[in-house]
Amino acid sequence: MTSRVWFASLRARSPEDSTEAKVRKLFETAGLAACIEPRDKTAIKLHFGEKGNDSYISPVFVRQIVDKVKAAGALPFVTDTNTLYLGSRSNAVDHITTAILHGFDYAVVGAPVIIADGLTGKNMAHVAINKKHFKTVTLAGDIVAADSMIVMTHFKGHEVAGFGGAIKNLAMGCAPPAGKRAQHQAKPFSMPAVCTGCGKCTEVCPKSAITLRNKKSVIDKDLCIGCFECMTVCPVHAIEVDWETEIPLFTERMVEYAYGAVQGKAGKIGYISFLTRITPDCDCVPWSDASIVPDIGILASKDPVAIDAAACDLVNQQPGFKESLLARHHHPGEDKFSGLRPNTDGPRQLRYAEELGLGTRDYELVRL
CATH class of the missing domain: 3.30.70.20 (Alpha-Beta Plaits)
Structure with missing residues (x-):
């Protein structure tokens, strides 16, 4: 079955074409309001950006989704989980402080910031999935407790996964440090x-x-x-890591965690991905490198696999910036993420996710 993915370019010649307006229109046109019921406690899952990073989704755009969720009668909160590594988001106090410094305070986004795995990453829930690598996965307690979820993703490169999209946002992003550790396992x-x-x-x-x-x-x-x-x-x-043996296993473990993150929320999750500032690295690094391709636009869907597949295709259709970290594959149609890191296999995420039933790679791109 084909999944629909809605696309809005960044071109604008009137107030009705502003990015804020397009975010609202994507939410409406993609039918994401149907994922939310009155009085739902709705997690708006995003990445607040490590201190020093500036390529995360603007809180101004997050506010558009918050307002739409409120209009549906639900109770939105913006959320992420604590990190496995040391940095500005390894506990809830530092994490919320960083979020506020990056503009994610109530005055801007109109919703509270809640770190979903608690003060020190110990607010956890175990979800049965019975897959190849995990029988159960360990997820943030408040992600599991949420009634519905809107997953807002900054699509970009990643050092090991190849790219970071909606699947990775569900997997690493919805797991406490213990769950992140279970996914990694590979030793450099x-x-x-x-x-x-x-x-x-x-x-x-x-x-x-x-x-x-x-x-x-x-x-x-x-x-x-x-x-x-x-x-x-x-x-x-x-x-380095042993790319040939470690990375396929890492990717599959990550996808199984994404599968676990959606359990109990059938029909209750919507996805919005920003194909802007497409950097080589995750927003977890305390810097933002130059984009590898031009800004493209914004996507919305109810299918995490389809939205990531569309994002990959749209990125690969672009000419690559030769002055960026992209060392090869600069021509339109070439795989930009393997051009960044030839040992990664980002599409493996999509193949395994489809195999698990998380979604489909077969999508129809609908332009607003």
């Missing part, structure tokens, strides 16, 4: 011949699993939790 290793001994990896490791010996990084695999922050910050790419 350092390459002494490449390492320059700068120590950046030691500074970001949340478990002090990395030390410098003879001016070379050494990773203690017993302490490592596989958060990949060391890979993100290494300036010479001296830290």
Whole structure:
């Protein structure tokens, strides 16, 4: 069965064509109000951005969805979960502070900020899925408790998953640190011949699993939790994982968590994805690199697989920016995410998600 994905470009020549207006129209046209019932406690799941990052979805656009959810008679709250790594969002106090600094306060978005897994990531619920890698998954308690959900995603690249879209927002984004750890599991290793001994990896490791010996990084695999922050910050790419064996397993574990996040909410979840500031990295990094392709537009759907498939296709249809981190595949039609990181396999997310019944890759793009 084909799923519909609605698309709005960023072109505007009148107030009716403003981005705010398009966000509202996408919500209406895609029928996302049907996902919400009066008095629903509706989670608006998004990413507040790590401190220093500026490519997250604008709170002004989030406000448009909040108002639509309120108009449906529901009780919206904007939410995310605590991080596995050290940073500005590893506990609810720092997380909410960062969200407010980035504009996600009540005066702007019109809804409270609730960190769904609690003060220290211990507000958890276990959901049975009975899949290949997990019989149960560990999710944030307030995500599971929510009656309905609107998943707002900034579509971008990712160091290991290839790309981060709606599926990853459901999977990593709806899991507490324990659930994030279960998805990662892969352990990176350092390459002494490449390492320059700068120590950046030691500074970001949340478990002090990395030390410098003879001016070379050494990773203690017993302490490592596989958060990949060391890979993100290494300036010479001296830290790697076994891509051939580890990454397919990581991807499947992630997709199974996304499957778990939607359980109990059949027909109660809508998706909106922003194809703007399409950066090479997740919004978890404390910076925002240059976009790899031009801004494209905004998508809406009730199918997380279809919306990610459409997002991938739209990105790959663009010319790549040669002055960005994109090293190859600059021509329209070429896979931009494997051009960024040739060992990743973003489409594997879509294939496995379709196999699990999370959605379909077969979509119809409907332009507003």
